[in-house]
Amino acid sequence: MSKFQPFFYITILLLLLNAGQTLCHTKGIRLRSSTGKQSKINMTRTQVSEQQFMQWVKFVGSLKHSVFRTAKNKxxxxxxxTVNKNPAAGDFTKIQDAIDSLPFINLVRVVIKVHAGVYTEKVNIPPLKSxxxxxxxxxxxxxxQWGDTAQTPGxxxxxxxTFGSATFAVNSPYFIxxxxxxxxxxxxxxxxxxxKQAVAFxxxxDTATFLGCRFLGAQDTLYDHLGRHYYKDCYIEGSVxxxxxxxxxLFEGCHVHAIATLTGALTAQGRGSILEDTxxxxxxxxxxxxxxxxxxxAWGPFSRVVFAYTSMDNIIIPKGWYNWGDPNREMTVFYGQYKCTGPGSNFAGRVSWSRELTDEEAKPFISLGFIDGSEWIKL
Incomplete structure (x- = not known):
């Protein structure tokens, strides 16, 4: 079972329970049997309700996807x-208040415009507010901005x-x-x-898009946890x-900036099985x-990362990659470079278990097809 499917089934179960309660309490519809004209009227109303509900279920069912399903966007x-620090100039003064104002299950595209300013708040978007x-x-x-770490008391x-330290956390699909x-x-x-793990985002x-955003932190800045994601023209800063x-x-046209004082690491990809398409x-x-x-x-034993057409400063350790202290991972990870430039891109000193990719090997990683992007990305 895909890691996204349990969330889908939970969503449908909630909708079925809510709809069942609605049908049971709808005026004029009886659960006990009856005869004659009233029975025909009740049956007609029931059939109409069931038809409407099934249309709803089919619609909602089309919205929750895994990496193996077709994705659609709005x-x-x-x-x-609008969110504005000036109460007279917007609908809300806090981002979380704007999110909390949405329905428990949100199924329409809502744009929350956040005006200029520093918003010192911890924000969470729950699973059903897509x-x-x-x-x-x-x-x-x-x-x-916010300042929690992994050791901050809850x-x-x-x-x-680490999971709970995020300044801004998104748990619902089709986020932009x-x-x-x-x-x-x-x-x-x-x-x-x-x-001291301190997540900024x-x-x-599944299916999240980030355009022209900045992610600022130190250790564990961007927790790219689960799903298909597209980062375009973003700036990401951190240390370890x-x-x-x-x-x-897929990170396209992004600027990745290290602020490590001694030794740092850009990625820690957590792929745990050869069956995971991550x-x-x-x-x-x-x-x-x-x-x-x-x-x-190599946070995961089957960790997979590729750099293509990327410029690297001379801060890159010549070996390039670290096995997380487990030599066994050297046989299962997939680390590759393709036509990178800059003094830090020299492949000659790389570990033997990384790859300099051929055109054919690089092809699956260098387009939106890597994340099924043509299905759901709307720029």
């Missing part, structure tokens, strides 16, 4: 909400963990973010520090494992920054 917004667009006034003008006193900055304000931790759902997770994601691909990107940087660490 091109035009149904309505727009089709949300967050649009800033410019990545340098609209900033959402509501019950227990540490939040444009021209906005997501920031975790935690400073760069010293080498070997424990519990976590995406834990600052793009990590087990998603299937991995990161960086196309026409550039890698800059400070410190000595691994292109990736």
């Amino acid at each position: 091109l035009f917004p149904s309505y727009t909400l 089709f949300i667009t967050i649009e800033g006034a410019g990545a340098d003008k609209t900033i959402v 509501p019950r006193g227990q540490p939040l963990g 973010a444009k021209n906005i900055t997501f920031k975790n304000t935690t400073p760069v931790p010293p080498p070997g520090a424990v519990g 976590r995406i834990s759902a 494992d600052f793009i990590f997770g087990n998603a299937l994601s 991995g990161f691909s960086f196309v026409n990107c550039k890698v800059t920054g400070s410190g000595a940087l691994y292109l990736g660490r």
